[in-house]
Amino acid sequence: MDTSWLRSSFEELKACSGASREALLETLSPTRCAGCERPGVLLCDDCLNKLVLIDPEESCALCGAPYGRVLCTECRGVASSLDRCLACALFSGALPRVIRAYKDGGERRLARVIAELLLDTALHAQAAAPDRYGGILADADFITFVPATKSAYRRRGFDHMEAIARSLGSMAGVAVCDCIIKHGSSDQRKMGREGRLATARSIYEVPDIVQKNVYGARLLLIDDVITTGATMTAAAAVLKGAGAAHVDGLAAARVL
Structure with missing residues (x-):
């Protein structure tokens, strides 16, 4: 197979900078919607408008599940270290594809798109349900x-949630603190709630060097997907153990 064109393009890409580099990258690998492959945009309006948004006035404030305000069938009122929990939309439609394209498909530009979803979700909740999500x-x-x-970091080459947090912090004007270390490499995606809870309790730690930032602070803890709430609960527990005064959770998607 003749790959001389590819080598030539790669050399040309290395020689470019700024707008020229972006233009060449667009030529080699055109931007497409992560949800439906429509060319020209990372997330098209059609896919965005089809997201099943979660109403902050009706959701469960403990685990973020929709329609759980009165009686949540997801967490059933189980105690959580989170003070409040909020999610943008159901893990359905285009959203799983967007998250996979970002985490494992190499489309790092989606960090800003997901951060914008989180920002819009928080701002809307503060305005629409101030008694529940104010501030x-x-x-x-x-x-x-x-x-x-560590294994996911090595595989992907970056921490996907740190990139989203940095983007969200920049847009919202809120400082970002890398507060938590995650030990182990277990994949919890196939576990149930009890298995996730048991595994999550032992894998998070707040290092001594950042405890001064955590102590007495109000923290907004973000993640991409809430499945059972075990991950958020365990992470919030170590933050509270390090002296955090208040920990809220915010995620892009909620699995039912």
């Missing part, structure tokens, strides 16, 4: 995030 972002001293495992 969830505006009153946060720091934004922090559920970190990737």
Whole structure:
């Protein structure tokens, strides 16, 4: 196979900078919607408008599940270290494809798209349900995030939630604190709630060097997907154990 064109393009790409580099990258690998492959945009309006948004006035404030305000069938009122929990939309339609394209498909530009979803979700909740979610972002001293495992970091080459947190912090004008270390490399995606809870309790730690930032602080803890709430609960528990005064959770998607 003749790959001389590819070598030539790669050399040309290395020689470019700024707008020229972006233009060449667009020529080699055109931008497409992560949800439907429509060319020209990372997430098209059609896919965005089809997201099943979660109403902050009706959701469960403990685990973020929709329609759980009165009686949540997801967490059933189980105690959580989170003070409040909020999610943008159901893990359905285009959203799973967007998250996979970002985490494992190499489309790192989606960090800003997901951060914008989180920002819009928090701002809307503060305005629409101030009695439930007032100040969830505006009153946060720091934004922090559920970190990737070392093995996931090596595989992907970056911490996907840190990139989203940095983008969200920049847009919202809130400082970001890398507060949590995640030990181990277990994949919890196939576990149930009890298995996730048992595994999650032992894998998070707040290092001594950042405890001064955590102590007495109001924190907004972000993640991409809430499945059972075990991850968020465990991460919030170590933050509370390090002296955090208040920990809210915010995610892009909620699995039912």
